[in-house]
Amino acid sequence: MTSTAQPPATEGRKARPEHLGHVIFITAAAAMGGFLFGYDSSVINGAVEAIRGRFDVGSSTLAQVIAAALIGCAAGAATAGRLADRIGRIRVMQIAALLFTVSAVGSAVPTGLWDLALWRVLGGVAIGMASVIGPAYIAEVAPPAYRGRLASFQQAAIVIGIAVSQLVNWAILNSADGDQRGEIAGLEAWQWMLGVMVVPAVVYGLLSFVIPESPRFLIAAGRHDAARKVLAEVEGKNVDLDVRVDEIETAMHSEEKSTFKDLLGGRLGLLPIVWIGIGLSVFQQLVGINVIFYYSSSLWQSVGIDPSSSFLYSFTTSIINIVGTVIAMIFVDRIGRKPLALIGSAGMAVSLGLAAWAFSFKTGTGTDITMPDLQGTVALVAAHAFVLFFALSWGVVVWVLLGEMFPNKIRAAALGVAASAQWVANWVITVSFPSLSDWNLSGAYVIYTVFAVLSIPFILKWVPETKGKALEEMG
Numbered sequence: 001m002t003s004t005a006q007p008p009a010t011e012g013r014k015a016r017p018e019h020l021g022h023v024i025f026i027t028a029a030a031a032m033g034g035f036l037f038g039y040d041s042s043v044i045n046g047a048v049e050a051i052r053g054r055f056d057v058g059s060s061t062l063a064q065v066i067a068a069a070l071i072g073c074a075a076g077a078a079t080a081g082r083l084a085d086r087i088g089r090i091r092v093m094q095i096a097a098l099l100f101t102v103s104a105v106g107s108a109v110p111t112g113l114w115d116l117a118l119w120r121v122l123g124g125v126a127i128g129m130a131s132v133i134g135p136a137y138i139a140e141v142a143p144p145a146y147r148g149r150l151a152s153f154q155q156a157a158i159v160i161g162i163a164v165s166q167l168v169n170w171a172i173l174n175s176a177d178g179d180q181r182g183e184i185a186g187l188e189a190w191q192w193m194l195g196v197m198v199v200p201a202v203v204y205g206l207l208s209f210v211i212p213e214s215p216r217f218l219i220a221a222g223r224h225d226a227a228r229k230v231l232a233e234v235e236g237k238n239v240d241l242d243v244r245v246d247e248i249e250t251a252m253h254s255e256e257k258s259t260f261k262d263l264l265g266g267r268l269g270l271l272p273i274v275w276i277g278i279g280l281s282v283f284q285q286l287v288g289i290n291v292i293f294y295y296s297s298s299l300w301q302s303v304g305i306d307p308s309s310s311f312l313y314s315f316t317t318s319i320i321n322i323v324g325t326v327i328a329m330i331f332v333d334r335i336g337r338k339p340l341a342l343i344g345s346a347g348m349a350v351s352l353g354l355a356a357w358a359f360s361f362k363t364g365t366g367t368d369i370t371m372p373d374l375q376g377t378v379a380l381v382a383a384h385a386f387v388l389f390f391a392l393s394w395g396v397v398v399w400v401l402l403g404e405m406f407p408n409k410i411r412a413a414a415l416g417v418a419a420s421a422q423w424v425a426n427w428v429i430t431v432s433f434p435s436l437s438d439w440n441l442s443g444a445y446v447i448y449t450v451f452a453v454l455s456i457p458f459i460l461k462w463v464p465e466t467k468g469k470a471l472e473e474m475g
Contacts, residue, residue, distance in 0.1 A: 066120075
């Protein structure tokens with residue numbers, strides 16, 4: 001999609017829309033895509049062990065099924081922008097909602113393991129689309145004076161989606177008397193967990209029919225009268241609509257479309273700033289954060305905690321994730337990106353190190369697994385602390401930095417490369433954890449600890465501070 005940046009004159013306007021409630025509704029409706037992003041990414045957490053038992057598969061094969069969604073994520077993210085420029089932002093939302101719905105139904109009633117993997121890929125395509133179209137649409141409809149606060153809706157929706165998925169999983173498990181494969185109305189509990197996503201997917205689709213198209217797309221399509229109507233709704237009737245349309249058209253005509261060739265240079269093939277962006281994306285994943293969101297229920301069961309309690313702990317870590325995200329939103333502009341990232345790295349390193357130490361006391365095999373009470377408590381506290389430190393730092397800071405630190409000429413292409421690196425690193429962690437856990441759970445956490453420690457000198461030496469700088473200053 002084309003850039004959402006507006007000219008300096010627009011950024012400085014202190015617009016006070018007459019219908020701010022309507023603007024918030026539009027933003028929240030678009031952010032439902034973020035909610036589904038978080039929900040679909042995390043809901044599989046509650047079904048991992050049941051899928052293993054239902055299809056009698058080993059850790060390696062199971063990991064491929066869990067990670068299958070990430071293949072779709074990359075495809076969806078890569079195609080959403082251009083598709084939105086051709087058919088509109090709203091149509092892409094509707095396509096994503098349809099894919100979410102079909103994926104939920106298919107995942108709930110798979111005929112086999114690879115059938116399930118296919119539905120996971122389809123859901124991943126929807127996630128990828130939602131990850132692109134939501135922030136872009138919100139940036140394009142939000143009044144300039146409120147853009148920053150409204151843009152945060154997307155991240156907030158993602159972490160809320162993660163939390164709600166874990167709460168729903170826990171409620172379904174309790175309805176099945178604590179058995180992930182327990183039957184409820186003819187389906188096993190894990191099937192209900194995956195199928196319930198139909199509800200928010202349908203809501204997302206219905207909401208997409210009652211919110212307006214982006215004025216930027218309308219102008220690009222030559223529908224100026226429709227664009228003026230939308231601008232009047234979101235910025236107020238006192239705004240000079242003709243001037244606003246001219247501003248947007250001027251900004252669109254002055255934009256440069258970057259390509260991969262623009263990223264080439266330097267001794268290592270790519271420009272140094274591009275490598276820094278890739279490093280940020282990769283470190284964000286290699287600390288193992290998605291182990292918590294994809295496998296935490298399985299993780300706690302692997303150290304002797306009963307399924308009902310393990311699902312509850314998955315939910316509480318999701319709540320901690322929300323708290324940490326709010327903290328990051330409050331402080332990212334106050335203390336800066338680098339200090340917040342350093343605080344997070346240090347906290348994650350300590351938390352992961354403690355978890356690795358605690359898991360080293362795991363004894364037994366199969367269903368006869370125990371941990372001493374002290375180490376079990378330390379593992380639980382450390383896992384929650386890890387999520388908190390990640391959420392208040394790297395979970396938000398990386399996306400802020402990636403949006404700010406690249407020069408205007410290469411921003412879009414560099415962001416695409418960095419995002420692709422993030423999906424690849426996410427896939428590596430997702431497919432490797434079950435086998436690593438079978439090999440040595442403590443050893444897996446030692447690896448994540450090492451990456452958290454290495455992220456500290458990376459930040460200090462290479463990551464630029466972008467706080468207080470205009471995008472035009474990034475050279």
